[in-house]
Amino acid sequence: MSENGDFIIKVKDVSKDYGKFRALESMSFTVPKGSIYGLVGRNGAGKTTIMRIISGLQKPTKGTVEYGFDHKKLGNVGALVELPSIYSNYSARDNLVFQYMNLGLKIDSSIDEKLRLVGLGNTGSKRAGKFSLGMRQRLGIAMAMCGNPEVLILDEPINGLDPQGIIQIRDLLTQLNKDKGITIIISSHILSELSKLATDFAFVEAGKVIKEIKAEELENVGGLVTEFYTGTPEKLIPVLNSKGLKTTFDPESRVVLAKGYYNLTNVVTAASEAGVNIARVVTRETDLETYFVKLVGGESNA
Template sequence: MMNTILTTQNLTKKYGDKIAAGNINIHIREGEIYGLIGRNGAGKTTIMRMISGLSSPTSGSYEIHGEHSRGVGVLIESPGVYNNRSAFDNLRIKCIAMGCYSKEYVDGLLKTVGLTDTGKKKVGSFSLGMRQRLGIALALAGDPKLIVLDEPINGLDPQGIAEVRETLEKLRDEKGITVMVSSHILEELGKVADSFGIINNGELIQEFTSEELERRCGQYITVNTDDNEKAMEIIRSLGIENAVLSGSKIRIDEHLDQTAAINKALVTAGLAVDEIHTTNISLEDYYLSLTGGKHDD
């Protein structure tokens, strides 16, 4: 059983009469990657700023449990760096401020985020992905056991996204660091996160683990013919009782290995099969089913 490292109790932030985040109750387990999902303006950054101590809640509270109460590492928006200095120099300055400077310590942080080979190269010439990894290293200064990253893959190319994803997995799997990360690129978040929280209009509407997401999503067969009512009868005659009409198409949540048999039976019965395939329900599909509409890109 994993211990909880952070909880919030009715955490709320108001700006005048506007509630940016209201009565948020989040539970993050030690050693996991927690993905915070929501449209732009949904309240993700507001929550992260409060948890990181960068903004005071209007009401409610949060608690970092156990021996990890010494602080939270933060990367919100672009990392604040000196473009005319190297990655080592930027980290050295941060570590001196944190009271934890040694050359070996800084070299260790650079190794953790895959920037050991940058030498004296100035940060101003770094790719966006390299800058984000340097930002993660800066968040790690002082050895926090929880780091908070707001949209760390926003604007990155596929290579940069893969590098940041691998860095987060390394922090979790090799360093035992808990990561809270927000992103609107749900496909990527779905690859790396162990638990999720969905924020909509300043409210936390659901929390679930990756295992629970898999059970709620999974796969199903989509069928569409020129006569779906008759197709339903034929499909059920095959012993498939869970076929249902969903909108203008037929959905079958089990018997995923019987696609060929279903197709053959429908064609034999004289139906024109316009569509038959296995559909994957993604994190994005599930998110949209809960919130409606399209998320902002």
């Protein structure tokens, strides 16, 4: 993989105009090398436009895109933007052969390896036009992987899939990221699904990135969060951790924040046995969609 720093792609003040319509407005974000980077935004927010620019399918009106690898080398960027370009009357293997020919690659056993990797190794001569939506998406990902890309760019790959199809795509992308070391940029308007996969996020609205956030930070957003007030936080934290709660401590307010669901009576009892006096407990419950709506304003269409 690339040795050029800790970023794989850096978008700097990119704007894109279509006639008088401005689709992107000074968009900036940085994709860490080896990450699964999620672009989250409502339909029409600008996700597809920036992905087309990053993948080289379009040029920005203003701004620049920096790459931490040789992005001009054929096959180094794999993209599945909008619907995959599939030859419906041909098999999955034939489609990959055509893609290899387009890239000038040698036709070899790596084609069958890619088909096995995406779960299409046993489709034989079945025409791609007979595939389910999930199978077509997996074939599109296999085609994007031809040339062994450093970066895989996927626009709404789980859109329209049933729950089983979503799980299959999610497991596949996780495997590609961990086993192959491929950086993945993936867009979706469904934050709850993307949160199960991505390591980093950019929230997009009206052609701008309004917030970048790590998965660790996002974990503290959704679900039940409890503030525990005590004079001995160093004793309380192990008690909460033993109950399966994730904890953070704010030294200024001396409040222990606990993320997760629990039985309050059991926690208070265990704390008492550990010599901890809990002065006050404040709980609040949020969900990721509420967080998303607060960020972008208005109502979510997720």
